[in-house]
Amino acid sequence: MTEQTVDHLVIGAGFAGLCAAIKLDEAGETDFVVVERGADVGGTWRDNTYPGAACDVPSQLYSFSFAPNPDWSMSFSPQPEIHAYIQRVARESGTLDRFRFETTVDDARWDEAQQRWVVRTTGPAGPTTYAARTVISGAGGLSEPRLPDIEGIEGFGGELFHSARWDHDVDLAGKRVAVIGTGASAIQIVPAIQPQVGHLDVYQRTAPWVMPRHDRRYPTIEKAALRHVPGLQKVYREAIYWGRESYVLPFTQAPGILAPVQQVAKRNIDKAISDPGLRAKVTPDFRMGCKRILISNAYYPALAADNADVVTDRITRVTPTGIVSTAPDGTETERPVDVIVVATGFHTTELPITEHITGREGHTLARQFEERGMAAYKGSTVPGFPNLFFVVGPNVGLGHSSMVFMIEAQVSYVVDAIRTMRTHRYAAVEVTEAAERAFNADLQRRMGRTVWSTGGCASWYLDKHGNNTTLWPRATFTFRALTRRFDVAAYAVTAPTPDREVVPA
Numbered sequence: 318m319t320e321q322t323v324d325h326l327v328i329g330a331g332f333a334g335l336c337a338a339i340k341l342d343e344a345g346e347t348d349f350v351v352v353e354r355g356a357d358v359g360g361t362w363r364d365n366t367y368p369g370a371a372c373d374v375p376s377q378l379y380s381f382s383f384a385p386n387p388d389w390s391m392s393f394s395p396q397p398e399i400h401a402y403i404q405r406v407a408r409e410s411g412t413l414d415r416f417r418f419e420t421t422v423d424d425a426r427w428d429e430a431q432q433r434w435v436v437r438t439t440g441p442a443g444p445t446t447y448a449a450r451t452v453i454s455g456a457g458g459l460s461e462p463r464l465p466d467i468e469g470i471e472g473f474g475g476e477l478f479h480s481a482r483w484d485h486d487v488d489l490a491g492k493r494v495a496v497i498g499t500g501a502s503a504i505q506i507v508p509a510i511q512p513q514v515g516h517l518d519v520y521q522r523t524a525p526w527v528m529p530r531h532d533r534r535y536p537t538i539e540k541a542a543l544r545h546v547p548g549l550q551k552v553y554r555e556a557i558y559w560g561r562e563s564y565v566l567p568f569t570q571a572p573g574i575l576a577p578v579q580q581v582a583k584r585n586i587d588k589a590i591s592d593p594g595l596r597a598k599v600t601p602d603f604r605m606g607c608k609r610i611l612i613s614n615a616y617y618p619a620l621a622a623d624n625a626d627v628v629t630d631r632i633t634r635v636t637p638t639g640i641v642s643t644a645p646d647g648t649e650t651e652r653p654v655d656v657i658v659v660a661t662g663f664h665t666t667e668l669p670i671t672e673h674i675t676g677r678e679g680h681t682l683a684r685q686f687e688e689r690g691m692a693a694y695k696g697s698t699v700p701g702f703p704n705l706f707f708v709v710g711p712n713v714g715l716g717h718s719s720m721v722f723m724i725e726a727q728v729s730y731v732v733d734a735i736r737t738m739r740t741h742r743y744a745a746v747e748v749t750e751a752a753e754r755a756f757n758a759d760l761q762r763r764m765g766r767t768v769w770s771t772g773g774c775a776s777w778y779l780d781k782h783g784n785n786t787t788l789w790p791r792a793t794f795t796f797r798a799l800t801r802r803f804d805v806a807a808y809a810v811t812a813p814t815p816d817r818e819v820v821p822a
C-alpha cells in the first residue's frame with residue numbers, strides 16, 4: 318500500500334477532470350493527481366466509439382474556450398476527432414504527469430481530525446491511499462451504462478453489448494441485429510449500421526423528436542481563415558452560443574414557442590417516410606423539448622429501408638436466439654436475432670461515484686441523495702461533504718447547448734474556492750444546509766414551468782419522485798455569473814487552528 322499526500326485529487330479525465338487539472342495548474346495549485354479508471358483521457362468521448370458517434374452540438378462551441386481548434390473537419394465533429402482534440406489539449410497542457418490511469422476510486426472518506434479526504438484507489442501499481450485537501454469529482458453523469466432489466470437477457474446466446482461499450486470485434490455484415498432504444502446514441506447507430514446488416518429491428522419505447530442535421534464540412538480555405546484571421550473563431554463560437562441560447566426561453570418558460578419547430582421535425586418524418594403506418598409509429602406524442610431534441614438526416618431513411626423494422630410492442634423477454642415482444646392485444650412475437658445493441662442510456666439520476674464517497678457524518682453521498690434527493694449548491698457542493706466539489710454535478714446538464722461551457726464555469730468556481738481557502742487559510746469549506754436548500758427550492762420552483770416538467774413525457778431528466786435533478790433551468794450565462802466567484806458566505810469554514818475552530822464566514 319502506497320500513501321501519498323496531495324493538495325487536490327481529481328476524479329475522472331474527461332472534459333471536466335481535464336479542465337480542472339489545467340485550471341488548477343494555471344492557478345499555481347500544482348500539487349494534484351487525476352485518477353482515471355480508463356487507460357486514456359476523454360471520458361465519454363473515449364468510451365463511446367459506436368459507429369456514427371458524433372457530437373450534436375457544433376464543435377466550435379463544444380470545445381474549450383481557451384483551446385480553440387481551427388481544424389475541426391465538420392461543424393458537428395465525429396467522435397474520433399473530439400477524442401483526438403481532448404488528447405492533444407491534455408498533452409499540450411503539461412499536466413499529464415499527474416494523471417493516474419487505470420486507477421479506480423474504491424473509497425473516499427472525510428477525516429474530520431485531519432480535515433482531509435482519505436481516498437483509497439487501486440491502480441496498476443497496486444493500492445494507493447491519498448490524503449487530499451480537496452476532492453474534485455469530474456466523474457460525470459454519462460459514465461455508467463444502464464442495462465435494461467429484461468427477463469432472460471443474461472441467457473442470450475448471440476452477441477450483446479451496450480452502445481458505450483461497442484464490441485468492434487463483432488462483424489455486423491449480413492447479421493440480424495436488434496437495437497434497443499431510440500435516444501441520442503441509437504439514432505446515430507441505426508443509420509451507420511443499417512446498410513451493412515442483414516436485418517435490423519429497432520425497438521422503440523418512445524419516439525423521439527428528430528430535427529434535420531445542418532452539418533457541413535469546413536473547406537480548407539475556411540479552416541485557414543479560422544486559423545489566421547484574429548478573432549474569427551470567437552465570432553463563430555459566439556454566434557453558435559447565442560443561437561443555442563435562444564432555446565432557453567421556450568424550454569424553461571414558454572414551450573409553446575417551439576410549435577413551428579415541431580412542424581419542421583414532422584416534415585423531417587414525412588420527407589423520409591412514405592408508409593403512413595411507420596410515420597405514425599415514429600411521430601412523438603409529447604411536446605418537443607421534453608426529451609432531448611435529436612438531429613439526424615439519416616435516421617428516418619434508415620428506418621424506412623427494406624431491411625429495417627421499427628418494433629413498438631413492449632419487449633417481454635429475451636430468449637437464447639431472439640427477442641419476444643407483446644402487442645397490446647397480448648399477441649407475442651419472437652424475432653430471431655444474432656446481435657443485440659443495447660442503447661438504453663446511463664445511470665444519470667444516481668451519480669454512481671457517490672456510492673464511494675463518505676462524508677463528515679459517516680454516511681455515503683449516495684445515501685444522502687437517496688433520502689433527500691440528488692441536489693447540490695450550484696451543482697457543486699453538498700452539506701456534510703466538506704471540500705468536495707463536483708464538476709457536472711446535479712442540475713448542471715443542458716438540453717440545448719455545450720456542456721463544455723458549463724464545465725468551464727464550474728471549474729472557475731472550484732478554483733476560486735481553492736484560492737479563497739488558501740488566502741484565508743481555511744482548512745475546510747462546507748456549504749450550509751440553508752444555502753443549499755434555498756438554492757434548490759428556487760431551482761425546483763423554476764422547473765415547474767419548463768417543458769421537461771410539462772411536456773408530457775417520461776425522461777431520465779426526472780428522478781423517481783418526479784424532480785428534475787439533472788438539468789439547469791436557466792440561461793447558461795446565468796450559471797456562469799453565479800459561479801464566477803466563490804461565495805464564501807454560503808459556507809461554514811474551518812480555520813487550521815489546533816482546536817479546529819469553526820469560523821463564521
Ligand code: N01
Nearest residue numbers: 371372373465498499500501502503522523609660661662
Ligand atoms: O440514452 P437515452 P442515449 N426497454 O437515455 C430506451 C448524451 N449523448 O445513450 O425514451 C426499451 O437518451 C429509452 O426509451 P424511453 C445525451 O446527453 C450525447 O441515447 O426512456 N427501451 C430511450 O429511447 C443523451 O441524452 C450525444 O422510453 C429502453 C433509450 O433507450 C445521453 O447521452 C450523443 C429501455 C435511451 O436513451 C444519453 O443518450 C449521444 C428498456 N428497458 C448521447 N430502457 C451528443 O452528440 C431505456 N430504453 C453530444
